[in-house]
Amino acid sequence: MNSASSLKFLYAAYIATWTIHVLYIGSLVRRYSRLRQRKKELDRARSR
C-alpha cells in the first residue's frame, strides 16, 4: 500500500475525531452560557 496515500486516511481519522470533540465541547460551552444568563435573569426578577 502506498504509504503517502494511507497517511492521508490516518490524518483524516484523527482530524475527524478531534473536530467532533471540539464541536461537542463548543455546544456544551454555548448551552452553559445560555443557561447561566437565564438563571441570572430569573434571580434578578425574583429579587425585585
Added chain:
Amino acid sequence: MKRVFPILAVLTALLLGYAFYQAMWVAPTDALQGDVYRIIYYHVPSAWTAFLLFFINFIASVQYLANAKPSTKRAAKWIVIAIGVVGAVVPFIPQVQQQLPTGMYPSSVATTFLIIAGLYFLVGRYFPGQSLDVLAVTTAEVGVVFCTIVLITGPIWARPVWGIWWAPGDIRLTSTLVLWLIYVSYLVLRRFSDSAQTQKLAAVLAVFGALDVPLVYFSIWFFRTQHPQPVIGGGGSMDPRMLHVLLISWMAFLCFAFLVCWSRYGLEKLRREVEEAEALESLLEPADPSERTSKGRVPLSRGPQ
C-alpha cells in the same frame, strides 16, 4: 470540586498528548497495513468508551425504573447479587468452559459479571433519586459522541484496507449503526417529548437499547465478519508494544470522557434548576398584566432548552 476540574483537565490534556505521541511515533508500524493501522488508537478506545458509557446509562436506567417502588428496588438488588454470583461461578464449570469461544477466559467472564454487579451498587450509592436520570442522559449523550467517532473513523480505516467504505450486511458494522440510532432516538425522545412520563419512557428505551451492546461486542466472536477479530482475546493477536499504546490511548480517552461527562452532568443539573425556577416564576406571576406592572415584575422570555 471546581478547583479540581482545571487540574484534571490539564492532566488529561497531557495524557492525550502523550497517547498521541505514542500512537504516531512509538508504536511499531504494521507489516500489512502500514501506518494507516494507527487509526486503531482512536477507533478502538472510542468504541470501548462508548460501550462503557452506554452500559452506565443502562445501569442508571434500570435503577431509575426499579426505584419507583421499594419492592422492585429490593427485588432488583437481589437479582443483581444473583447475577454477580452466578456469573462469577458458572464460567468455571468445565461444561461451560468448553462452550466459551477461543480466547475468552473464564476468569475474564467472571470478572466482568462482578464488575457489572459492583457498578450497579456504586451507581445506586452515589446517584440517588433524580441524579440517576441526570446520569443516564449524560452518559447517553457523551456515548453517542464517542459512537459517532467510531462510525466515522471505521469507514476511513476500511477504505484503504478493505477497498470499501462500508461492508453492507456485516453484523458488527450494522449492529453498531443500530446502536447509534437507538441512542440518538433516546436523545430525540428526551429533547422533544413534553410528557410527564418522558423519563420513564427514556429509561425503558435505554434498557432495551443496551441489549444491542453485547450483540455489537460479541458479534466478532460468534459470527464471521469482515471486521477483524478482537484485539484482546477471541483469537486475535497483537504485538505487545501495540497493545501497550492502545491501553495508554484508552486511559487517555477514559479520562477525557470522564471530564466531558462531568461538564454535561453539571449542565443537566443547571438546566433542571432553571426549569424549576421558571416554573416557580410562572406560578408567582399574576395573570393580569396591569397588576404585573404595578408590582414591577418583569415578564421573562422563554428560556433555553
